[in-house]
Structure formats: structure tokens, C-alpha cells
Amino acid sequence: MVVQNSSTGLMTKARLLHVLDGEAMAQPPMWLMRQAGRYLPEYRALRTKAGSFLDLCYTPELATEVTLQPIRRFGFDAAILFSDILVIPHALGRDVRFVEGEGPRLDPIDVADIEQLTTNAVLERLAPVLETVSAVRRELAPDKALIGFCGAPWTVATYMIAGKGTPDQAPSRLLAARDPQALDRLIDKLVQASIVYLVAQLRAGADAVQIFDSWSRVLSPAGFERWSAGPIARIVAGVRAEIPDARFIGFPKGADRGLVSFVETTGVNAVGVDWTVPLATVRQEIADRAAIQGNLDPMVLVAGGTQLDDAVDEILEAMRGGRLIFNLGHGIVPQTPIEHVERLVERVRR
Numbered sequence: 001m002v003v004q005n006s007s008t009g010l011m012t013k014a015r016l017l018h019v020l021d022g023e024a025m026a027q028p029p030m031w032l033m034r035q036a037g038r039y040l041p042e043y044r045a046l047r048t049k050a051g052s053f054l055d056l057c058y059t060p061e062l063a064t065e066v067t068l069q070p071i072r073r074f075g076f077d078a079a080i081l082f083s084d085i086l087v088i089p090h091a092l093g094r095d096v097r098f099v100e101g102e103g104p105r106l107d108p109i110d111v112a113d114i115e116q117l118t119t120n121a122v123l124e125r126l127a128p129v130l131e132t133v134s135a136v137r138r139e140l141a142p143d144k145a146l147i148g149f150c151g152a153p154w155t156v157a158t159y160m161i162a163g164k165g166t167p168d169q170a171p172s173r174l175l176a177a178r179d180p181q182a183l184d185r186l187i188d189k190l191v192q193a194s195i196v197y198l199v200a201q202l203r204a205g206a207d208a209v210q211i212f213d214s215w216s217r218v219l220s221p222a223g224f225e226r227w228s229a230g231p232i233a234r235i236v237a238g239v240r241a242e243i244p245d246a247r248f249i250g251f252p253k254g255a256d257r258g259l260v261s262f263v264e265t266t267g268v269n270a271v272g273v274d275w276t277v278p279l280a281t282v283r284q285e286i287a288d289r290a291a292i293q294g295n296l297d298p299m300v301l302v303a304g305g306t307q308l309d310d311a312v313d314e315i316l317e318a319m320r321g322g323r324l325i326f327n328l329g330h331g332i333v334p335q336t337p338i339e340h341v342e343r344l345v346e347r348v349r350r
């Protein structure tokens with residue numbers, strides 16, 4: 001967010017936005033993927049007040065509170081909207097539920113169902129989430145950015161096809177091999193829905209949006225172009241047709257050798273990388289085309305201690321003078337000790 005300070009006349013612009021807009025910062029902005037969640041006692045306390053997980057996502061008052069919890073506790077530079085990538089299949093009329101201790105369950109979609117999907121009701125069904133975006137932006141300090149998000153079409157499709165999380169997305173890879181045109185049609189519906197949804201989030205007050213492609217690594221190089229990078233590029237272009245300066249963070253987890261072409265194809269302002277990539281090399285290859293977000297291993301954060309300090313220093317060193325958004329290489333896990341997160345924040349801001 002950019003706000004004029006009434007006493008000084010100076011503009012306050014969130015640090016994350018400086019980096020997304022092309023500047024390097026000596027002290028990188030930081031936030032953590034899944035920063036609101038079960039590792040926080042205040043989240044667990046509030047979670048018992050909402051009924052189901054989806055009820056929590058669709059209750060603006062509670063979702064706003066959960067979004068702000070990690071900012072109050074740690075002072076991160078950005079809040080991320082509390083919701084889930086699977087609200088999109090829900091808004092497309094699919095049955096979605098979250099089973100305690102197991103994860104999401106959907107009715108697996110078949111080829112005939114794909115033709116029935118309609119994007120007409122997306123905004124109406126997701127109105128409570130958009131209300132949360134506006135409420136968070138109102139409550140958040142102007143020097144903090146608000147990140148909206150959606151799942152990438154491929155990753156959302158994998159949950160729609162398998163009906164749950166799977167270790168290697170075999171059901172979706174099978175559909176890709178057996179009936180690639182059907183997969184194209186499903187991905188196209190998800191592209192359309194995502195454009196509408198992200199435009200609405202940005203209009204409601206999100207300063208940037210992240211597209212999570214948690215499962216891009218299971219695709220072949222050609223599949224990656226067709227079902228991961230290509231559709232994300234269409235979302236970016238579709239949103240920017242309505243909001244030309246819309247800022248994007250792309251997170252094609254495990255894209256590895258596909259990272260540079262991902263950045264070129266999609267035009268994202270920043271790219272998220274996990275801990276398996278050599279940061280200094282990736283930085284060189286991406287050069288000034290995008291900022292880099294990452295890439296601490298969430299398990300190093302669980303371990304804590306001097307291993308944590310060393311891993312943080314390595315990331316800062318590899319990105320010194322460059323455009324870094326400090327983050328994990330994937331979501332924070334529930335068993336993470338709070339004191340380790342405090343130690344991390346201190347180390348990054350030292």
C-alpha cells in the first residue's frame with residue numbers, strides 16, 4: 001500500500017512493494033508462507049470458535065483476525081490473506097471439505113463434469129473472502145503489504161482430479177497423458193475463474209498476489225509449459241489487462257531448470273524458490289528480470305539453533321545487493337517452535 005503521511009507529506013510504501021517494483025533493499029522484506037496457522041496458539045484458540053475450516057475462511061471477522069495474528073506477533077512486512085486455494089473449486093460448484101488431521105477432500109471430477117463447470121458465480125460465492133481483503137487492508141499499517149493469492153490452475157486441478165492430496169499426482173498425470181484436451185478445458189476454466197478472483201482481490205485492497213503452483217515439479221518439461229507456466233502467464237496477462245500495474249509473485253515449486261523460462265513466460269515481479277536450488281546461480285540466471293523469494297527449508301526452522309543462523313546468513317549472502325524477499329521455500333509446519341520464528345526474524349533484521 002502507498003499512503004501519504006499527513007504530517008510529513010511523504011509517501012509510505014510497504015517494503016515488500018519496493019522490492020517487487022524493482023529495488024534492492026539492504027534489509028530484505030520478510031514474510032513466511034502459511035504464516036497464519038496451527039503453529040500459533042492464538043490460531044488454535046480461534047480455530048475452535050469457527051465450525052469447519054471453510055467456515056473460518058468464509059467468516060470475514062475471524063479470517064481477518066487470523067490474517068493479522070502473525071503480523072502482531074512477529075511484525076512481518078506482509079500479511080497474506082487467510083483462505084485456501086480450494087475455495088476456487090468450491091466457487092465452481094464442486095463439493096470441498098477439510099477433514100481434521102487428513103486434509104482436503106473433494107468429489108473427484110471426471111471429463112463430463114468438466115463441461116458443466118461454470119465460472120458465473122465465482123464473485124458471489126467468494127464475496128466473504130473479498131470482504132476479508134478489504135477489512136485486513138483497513139486494519140493493516142500502511143508500511144505492511146497485503147498479499148492476496150490463488151492456486152495455480154495445475155495445482156488446483158490436481159486436487160479436483162484426485163479428490164485429495166497425493167504424493168505424486170498420478171491421477172492428474174494420467175489424465176494429462178490420456179486426454180490432454182480435457183485437462184486443457186479444466187485448466188481454462190480455472191484460468192478464467194482465477195483472473196476474475198485476483199482482479200477482485202486487488203480491487204478490494206490486496207497490494208500484490210501470489211500464485212501457488214505447489215505441484216509443478218511432477219510435470220514433464222513440455223507439461224510444465226502447457227499446464228503450469230502457460231496458464232499462469234494467461235492469468236497474469238488477463239489481470240493486467242484490467243489492472244496494468246498488478247504485482248505478481250509466482251511460486252512454481254520445484255520448477256528447477258524451468259525457473260528462468262517461467263519468469264520470462266509469465267512476467268511475474270518475483271519468483272518463489274525452494275531450498276533445493278542454488279540461490280546464487282538462480283540469482284545470476286534470473287538477473288534483473290524478477291525479485292527472488294525464499295528459500296529457507298522449513299525443517300531448518302523447526303531445528304533452530306546455529307544451523308538456523310547459518311542457513312539464514314547463507315541466503316542473505318547469496319542475495320546481497322539483490323532483490324530478495326526473505327521467506328521459506330515452502331509453508332511453515334505446525335510443529336515449528338515460536339521461539340525459532342523469533343530468532344529467524346531477529347537474524348534477518350540484524
Ligand code: 1CP
Pocket residue numbers: 032033034035036037038047053080081082083084085086098102103104149151155164165166212214330331
Ligand atoms: O486449520 C487447519 O487445520 C487447516 C490447515 C490449513 C490452513 C491453515 C489448510 C488446509 N489451509 C490453510 C491456509 C492456507 N492454505 C493459506 C493461508 C495463508 C497463509 O498463512 O499462508 C494458504 C496460502 C494456503 C495455500 C494452499 N492450500 C496450498 C498452496 C501452498 C502449499 O502449501 O503448497 C495448498 C496445496 C493447499 C491445499 C491444502 N489446504 C489445507 C491443506 C492441509 C492442504 C494441503 C493438502 C495436501 O496436499 O495434502
